[in-house]
Amino acid sequence: MLPKNGxxxxxxxxxxxxxxxxxxxxxxxxxxxPRRSGSGRAMSAYGAPSKYVGLERLQIGGHPVAPEAxxxxxxxEKLNGTITPNSLHFERHHSGVPDINPIRHRLNIFGxxxxxLSFRYEDLLxxxxxxxxLFIECSGNSxxxxxxxxxxxxxxxxxxxxSCAEWTGVPLRLLLEEAGYDAxxxxxxAEGADAAGMNRSLPIDLALEDAxxxxxxxxxxxxxxxxxPLRLLVPGCxxxxxxxxxxxxxxxKGPAHTREETSKYTDLLKDGSANQFSLxxxxxxxxxxxxxxxxxxxxxxxxxxxxxxxxHGAVADVDVSADGGRSWQxxxxxxxxxxxxxxxxxxxxxxxxxxxxxxxxxxxxAGNIQPLRAVAMANVAPxxxxxxxxxxxxxxxxxxxxxNVYE
Amino acid sequence: MSMSKMVVTLIAGLLAPWAMAQDLHPxxxxxxxxxxxxxxxxxxxxxxxxxxxxxxGEVIYRNQCLxxxxxxxxxxxxxxxxxxxxxxxxxxxxxxxxxxPYATTLFDYIHRAMPYGREKMLSDSEIYGVTAYIxxxxxxxxxxxxxxxxxxxxxxxxNRQGFxxxxxxxxxx
Numbered sequence: 001m002l003p004k005n006g007x008x009x010x011x012x013x014x015x016x017x018x019x020x021x022x023x024x025x026x027x028x029x030x031x032x033x034p035r036r037s038g039s040g041r042a043m044s045a046y047g048a049p050s051k052y053v054g055l056e057r058l059q060i061g062g063h064p065v066a067p068e069a070x071x072x073x074x075x076x077e078k079l080n081g082t083i084t085p086n087s088l089h090f091e092r093h094h095s096g097v098p099d100i101n102p103i104r105h106r107l108n109i110f111g112x113x114x115x116x117l118s119f120r121y122e123d124l125l126x127x128x129x130x131x132x133x134l135f136i137e138c139s140g141n142s143x144x145x146x147x148x149x150x151x152x153x154x155x156x157x158x159x160x161x162x163s164c165a166e167w168t169g170v171p172l173r174l175l176l177e178e179a180g181y182d183a184x185x186x187x188x189x190a191e192g193a194d195a196a197g198m199n200r201s202l203p204i205d206l207a208l209e210d211a212x213x214x215x216x217x218x219x220x221x222x223x224x225x226x227x228x229p230l231r232l233l234v235p236g237c238x239x240x241x242x243x244x245x246x247x248x249x250x251x252x253k254g255p256a257h258t259r260e261e262t263s264k265y266t267d268l269l270k271d272g273s274a275n276q277f278s279l280x281x282x283x284x285x286x287x288x289x290x291x292x293x294x295x296x297x298x299x300x301x302x303x304x305x306x307x308x309x310x311x312h313g314a315v316a317d318v319d320v321s322a323d324g325g326r327s328w329q330x331x332x333x334x335x336x337x338x339x340x341x342x343x344x345x346x347x348x349x350x351x352x353x354x355x356x357x358x359x360x361x362x363x364x365x366a367g368n369i370q371p372l373r374a375v376a377m378a379n380v381a382p383x384x385x386x387x388x389x390x391x392x393x394x395x396x397x398x399x400x401x402x403x404n405v406y407e
Numbered sequence: 408m409s410m411s412k413m414v415v416t417l418i419a420g421l422l423a424p425w426a427m428a429q430d431l432h433p434x435x436x437x438x439x440x441x442x443x444x445x446x447x448x449x450x451x452x453x454x455x456x457x458x459x460x461x462x463x464g465e466v467i468y469r470n471q472c473l474x475x476x477x478x479x480x481x482x483x484x485x486x487x488x489x490x491x492x493x494x495x496x497x498x499x500x501x502x503x504x505x506x507x508p509y510a511t512t513l514f515d516y517i518h519r520a521m522p523y524g525r526e527k528m529l530s531d532s533e534i535y536g537v538t539a540y541i542x543x544x545x546x547x548x549x550x551x552x553x554x555x556x557x558x559x560x561x562x563x564x565x566n567r568q569g570f571x572x573x574x575x576x577x578x579x580x
Binding site for chain 2: 065069094123127179197198252255257267268273278
């Protein structure tokens, strides 16, 4: 019996006739390629995507007079699984990407330490390394969904200041212990080597718990846009805290209240006060297919699929609705969940031309539930831009056009 | 292998990585010859010598800052002044005067990141001057002010009490 909302039980889907599962991206395939004669292209030193795959970062844009100070977004709707290819990891730079020669770069640890120390890049490569699959989300991700009218944009254009990689680096604890950090000093200031000298204060608890000095991104040395030769990485926290091109760590008492943690990246509330150091990103999910600007080519069965994550732990559950939140069903979590590690969720859905509103709602291991847009915005001042994690809604109209709506 | 020997071996196996951690630590950090420039916090530790007046700061502002921040720091989108009383209204205007909790942040930020594209060109005294001028534009200091390492951390910003921290915060250096 087909439920009215079209959501299908996963087991029934696997056992029964699946029908035509068409990705909107690949709709309209041509006739078969002929049987091939003659050899193909030879090997290459550094591979590239197929010329048939158009993959680009989205929303590439900066300040009117300083285009290098801005951001670009990951095309979430063109990717699957959980890992973001390095070439498509979102960017946010405060003064462009500096060209840093690793031979000359140093990481200095100073301030309230017994032994101020300087680390060379090649020496850090010799330390015991850890590898973890972790998301990085810009504090300002999804800010376009705060505008009064829902922008007609894609999943990545709206929510793509979010990426995930396997990061490999030196546990920060090892370096702090080597320098002999003062146990009474409770904060560290991390500073980047870009022209902005971007600096942020980090609670030492987080530094000792699981922060790392990242050296590799999905197996290769960091990309310049991601902080080559080395960056700070603070799992689960707003991206700005994971300072790129990391050049110094200053152990100190109390936060320094830098510009990026006072003037920016704070949450102004309706009463005129502001939340500061709201470092952990909230539980969140986004359906990437079907999603904004796609067109469902035929009636039939589709897979609703998306990403879920939380800065407060692991993803525990993801519910999916096809009727704007009137009814929910548990989606299948298909990738292995872990703290600060995004998961891929999936749910089969039959579309027979009915208009629908697709939504996903993530719940994390700490019991946090992703809020409705109205709830996420309830206490914040007009024009706020940070830490938004409201539910994303996609309307499917009777012709199969998918668009961003507010519910 | 006897049961007791097996237990001993198991325990030794569990303890070994921990016991050997120190021996396996590469310890490759080198002593720092010249300490890096510290980030300036609310206590002002690390503020350099030198001083600058509102009057000197206005000259520097006109040449280095005005193109982006506008006359008297009022350029919309890049505003440094104004906005007092707007934070709880329909169009909050977050400026140095209406929003920033500490004046020391102004010195730290200009020192590292301004003027955009020509960073690190201003002398410490010039930065004190520009800082004094921006505070003057916000009616926080009088026109005859001269700013230095002693006076800057003593400035009480209008929105000093406007923040609540999600993380517990101690008094800052």
